[in-house]
Amino acid sequence: MPPIISISQLTKTYASGLIALKAVDLDINRGEIFALLGPNGAGKTTLINIVCGIVNATTGKVLADGHDVVREYRAARSKIGLVPQELTTDAFETVWATVNLSRGLFGCAPNPDHLEKVLHDLSLWDKRHDKIMTLSGGMKRRVMIAKALSHEPEILFLDEPTAGVDVELRRDMWALVRGLREKGVTIILTTHYIEEAEDMADRIGVIHKGELILVEDKSVLMKKLGKKLLTLQLQVPLAAIPPELAEWPLAIKAHGHELEYTFDAKADHTGIASLLRRLADLGIAFTDLHTQQSSLEDIFVSLVSDKPEMRL
Amino acid sequence: MSVPIFNRHAVWAIYRFEMARFMRTAVQSVLTPVITTSLYFVVFGSAIGSRMNSIDGVSYGAFIVPGLIMLSLFTEGLSNASFGIYVQKFTGTIYELLSAPISAWEMVLAFVGAAVTKSLVLGALILATAALFVPLQILHPGWMAAILTLTAITFCLFGFILGVWAKGWEQLSLIPFLIVTPLTFLGGAFYSIDMLPPAWRTVTLFNPIVYLISGFRWSFYGTADVAVGTSLAMIMVFLLICLAGVGWIFKTGYRLKN
Ligand SMILES: Nc1ncnc2c1ncn2[C@@H]1O[C@H](COP(=O)(O)OP(=O)(O)OP(=O)(O)O)[C@@H](O)[C@H]1O
Ligand SMILES: [Mg+2]
Numbered sequence: 001m002p003p004i005i006s007i008s009q010l011t012k013t014y015a016s017g018l019i020a021l022k023a024v025d026l027d028i029n030r031g032e033i034f035a036l037l038g039p040n041g042a043g044k045t046t047l048i049n050i051v052c053g054i055v056n057a058t059t060g061k062v063l064a065d066g067h068d069v070v071r072e073y074r075a076a077r078s079k080i081g082l083v084p085q086e087l088t089t090d091a092f093e094t095v096w097a098t099v100n101l102s103r104g105l106f107g108c109a110p111n112p113d114h115l116e117k118v119l120h121d122l123s124l125w126d127k128r129h130d131k132i133m134t135l136s137g138g139m140k141r142r143v144m145i146a147k148a149l150s151h152e153p154e155i156l157f158l159d160e161p162t163a164g165v166d167v168e169l170r171r172d173m174w175a176l177v178r179g180l181r182e183k184g185v186t187i188i189l190t191t192h193y194i195e196e197a198e199d200m201a202d203r204i205g206v207i208h209k210g211e212l213i214l215v216e217d218k219s220v221l222m223k224k225l226g227k228k229l230l231t232l233q234l235q236v237p238l239a240a241i242p243p244e245l246a247e248w249p250l251a252i253k254a255h256g257h258e259l260e261y262t263f264d265a266k267a268d269h270t271g272i273a274s275l276l277r278r279l280a281d282l283g284i285a286f287t288d289l290h291t292q293q294s295s296l297e298d299i300f301v302s303l304v305s306d307k308p309e310m311r312l
Numbered sequence: 313m314s315v316p317i318f319n320r321h322a323v324w325a326i327y328r329f330e331m332a333r334f335m336r337t338a339v340q341s342v343l344t345p346v347i348t349t350s351l352y353f354v355v356f357g358s359a360i361g362s363r364m365n366s367i368d369g370v371s372y373g374a375f376i377v378p379g380l381i382m383l384s385l386f387t388e389g390l391s392n393a394s395f396g397i398y399v400q401k402f403t404g405t406i407y408e409l410l411s412a413p414i415s416a417w418e419m420v421l422a423f424v425g426a427a428v429t430k431s432l433v434l435g436a437l438i439l440a441t442a443a444l445f446v447p448l449q450i451l452h453p454g455w456m457a458a459i460l461t462l463t464a465i466t467f468c469l470f471g472f473i474l475g476v477w478a479k480g481w482e483q484l485s486l487i488p489f490l491i492v493t494p495l496t497f498l499g500g501a502f503y504s505i506d507m508l509p510p511a512w513r514t515v516t517l518f519n520p521i522v523y524l525i526s527g528f529r530w531s532f533y534g535t536a537d538v539a540v541g542t543s544l545a546m547i548m549v550f551l552l553i554c555l556a557g558v559g560w561i562f563k564t565g566y567r568l569k570n
Contacts, residue, residue, distance in 0.1 A: 014570055052411040055570045074319070077413040088404030092336060097329075104325025105412040147408065 002066065003027035004155060004186045005051065010060030012046050012210075020046040022210040024060070028155075028188060033181055035201035035218075036190045043210040044190040045085055048157050052082045064155060078107055081153030083144050085160045085190075091133035095124055095143055098132060099150045106151035118149045121176055138169045145173070149180075156180060158189040162196060174200060230261040230272060232279075233288040244282055248275050259286070322414040323422045330396050330426030341430070342437060345384050349438045352380055353445040356502060367504050368535040373446040378529040379501030381438050385431050385460070386467050386496055386521075390488045393427035393471030398478050401568075410569065416562030424468045431464040449532065456531035462547050463524055469554035476561055476568060495521045505537045520550060 005028035012021040020043045028034050036044050049055040051062050053073055062069045064076040090098055099115050119125040122142040127135060132143060141161070148156060158177070162170050177187055177200065191197055197204055197218075204221055206214040214221075237256030248271060251260045263270045279286070334341060357373030364372040400406040409419060442448060450456050478484040499521030505513055516522055517538070527543025530536035536543065561568065 054407055054410045074413040074415075077411060080411070082407070082411050084404075084407050086404055088407065090403070090405055092333075093329075097332065101325050101329050102408060104321045105408060105414065107319045107321050107413055109321060 001030055004030040004065055005188070006063040007047075007051070008061050010047070010050065010062065011058045012043070012050060012055065013058045020210050021050075024207075024210075024212050026205060026212055026215060028186060029203070031181065031184050031186055032202040033177065033187045033189070033200050035197035035204045036188065036207060037192075037194065037197055037204060038190075038207035042207045044207055045159055046210075047207070048082070048159050048188070048190070052080055052157060053077055074107075078151070079154045080157065081148035081151065081155070082157045083148045083159060083161055085163070087137065087140050087144065089132045089140050089143055091131070093132055094129055095119070095132060095135075095146070096128040098143065099146050102147040103150040106153075108151045114152065115146075115150060118146050121179075122146050123172070138165055141165060141169065145176070153185070155186045155188070158187065160190050160192065162191060162193060170196075228263055228270075229292045230263065230275075231290055231292070232259040232261070232286040233257065234259055235285040235287050238284070242282060242284075245275075245278060259284075319412075319414050319418055322412060323418050323425075326409075326419065326422035327426050330423060331429065333396065334392070334426070334430050341434070345388070345434050345438050346441050348384070349380055349441045350445070352376065353442065357445055367507075368533065370533045370535070371446065374448060374533075375504075375529075376502050377439070377442045377446065377448060378532050379496075379525050380442065381435050381460070382463065382521075382525050382528055383493075383496045383501055384438055385435055385464055386492050387488050388434050389427060389431045389464055389467035390471040390474060390492060391485075392430050393424055393468040394475035394478065394484055395471075396423050396427065397472055397475035398484055401475070406568070416558075420469070420472060420558055424465065424472055427468040427471060428461070428464045431468060432461065435460050435464070451534045452531040456528070459524075459528050459531055459544075459547065462551055463528070466547065466551045466554050469551070469558055473554065473557045473561065492521075495519050496525070500525050500537055520546065523547065524550075 005026075007024055007026040010021055010024040011019070013019050024043075024047065026047075036047070038044050046055060050057045051064065051069060053069060053076075057070075065079050067076040067079075069076040093101070096115075096119075099118065100110065103110065103115065116125065119128055122145060124139070124142050124146055127139065132140060135143065141164075145158075145161070161173055165173070174196075177189075181187060189197075189200070201218050204214075204216060204218050205212055231253075234257055238252055238259065239256055241250050241252060241259075249262055251262075252258070253260050261272070261275060263272065353373060356376055360372070366372065367375045397406075400409065439448070474484065474487055478486075498516065499519045500516070501521075505516050505522060505526075508516060523538060523543045523546035526537040527540055527547060530540050530543065
């Protein structure tokens with residue numbers, strides 16, 4: 001199946017001369033959840049805004065469901081819903097009026113049933129007659145999501161949907177996102193919470209200083225780049241690592257009660273077997289052992305560690 | 313799913329949204345012109361007008377009615393149309409317009425359409441208020457309506473451009489306050505330019521507002537400062553200039569998109 005979004009050689013230079021995107025190529029598969037990660041100023045919002053028609057690309061091409069987002073903007077945009085990073089709402093409008101406006105803007109005939117369902121899903125139904133300015137920040141965020149879903153988009157962009165959002169709303173939101181995916185909606189989200197990407201995404205892209213430095217299936221990414229940690233609970237605490245063990249990268253933890261061995265999960269030869277044999281030879285006994293896969297966060301940090309300006 | 317060539321749902325949605333914005337301030341929008349017009353009539357019509365000769369056989373109070381309507385049409389059209397788009401730029405809600413499957417002209421149609429609607433309602437209100445103070449006569453109602461509508465469209469388009477151009481609230485009021493109001497006062501809203509010395513009269517002819525007011529007054533009383541044909545031609549020229557301006561904005565994305 002062709003990708004639902006196809007971005008090729010996309011560059012953006014802002015009027016200030018700042019290069020926000022450098023020749024980005026990216027395909028988004030139909031029906032997947034794609035997480036775009038990267039530090040502040042990496043170019044995530046710029047990329048999303050170009051696809052959605054808010055920012056003009058300098059060069060390059062974007063197809064949404066086969067339609068060029070510039071030349072066939074009507075066809076392309078009618079399939080896309082966007083929840084922007086900034087909370088911007090019409091303060092004086094009611095929730096009901098604003099979701100109706102959104103639906104109309106995207107060329108859909110009125111459909112109160114659909115809008116009612118969206119508002120119920122987002123726990124906004126009771127607030128439908130309230131002016132938006134009287135709502136809390138989290139409620140406003142829900143309104144923005146309701147607006148984006150008002151025209152039943154096939155592609156949904158969520159630009160940092162969980163920034164400044166409490167645990168409950170975050171949980172609701174992810175439940176909603178999963179529900180949408182089950183209906184076949186493609187979701188592209190950005191986040192600074194790596195555990196979210198780890199939880200939600202099918203694939204992950206990392207963007208850094210306008211360059212897409214990595215795109216990978218989440219599971220492959222974890223497998224490919226993941227370090228594993230072997231922890232041994234020692235029967236007798238060790239004060240120092242014996243010189244006979246120098247060839248393994250070991251660390252002593254928990255005041256000598258634990259020995260940690262970091263190894264590359266993707267390597268053919270992990271070194272575990274030989275380590276355990278050597279320990280037996282040296283008479284170092286252990287009561288328990290377990291291994292642990294490193295998190296996406298660890299992967300992410302190691303990926304960009306040669307880029308010291310990277311902050312998360 | 314086929315994509316329609318004209319996104320009527322969007323145009324209608326924006327139009328209703330803008331009208332709802334006007335309705336929120338309906339009392340103020342109705343009272344302001346009514347009170348202002350009444351004041352003008354008390355001051356210029358009754359107090360001063362009673363000591364003025366009639367101009368071209370029209371009493372002074374009646375003479376200033378077309379100019380008063382035009383003055384309100386200019387300033388209100390400008391501010392209504394500019395505010396609608398500017399406030400979206402200012403608050404950031406414009407993201408939704410930019411990401412929606414609507415063409416630039418549909419956007420203009422909706423925004424300007426709503427502002428024009430309000431301008432026409434306003435014009436009718438002022439006319440009705442004026443009728444309470446002075447005996448009114450409209451010789452060419454068809455032309456009157458046409459000039460009123462075309463002028464309203466022109467100034468609302470102008471306002472739309474202004475709203476896109478403005479980078480701050482002060483710039484938004486700059487053009488109406490510094491240019492349009494003075495030009496209107498100097499453009500024969502309250503006097504016939506025939507009353508000016510010849511040199512000033514020539515200078516005044518460079519004031520575009522003269523043509524609008526003169527043509528509009530002609531539709532009421534059949535007398536004009538400049539030939540009616542010239543007025544109509546000028547009105548069309550201004551309209552086309554504003555349309556071209558809007559077209560240029562959208563072609564270049566000027567101050568709407570990065
Ligand atoms: N309108 C603009 N004019 C000039 N430069 C801009 C503009 N918008 C963004 N930039 C710059 O482009 C770069 C990318 O910005 P962008 O908003 O895409 O980053 P981001 O990855 O979304 O960051 P964040 O995580 O902070 O949201 C930044 O250096 C930013 O300063
Ligand atoms: Mg961003």
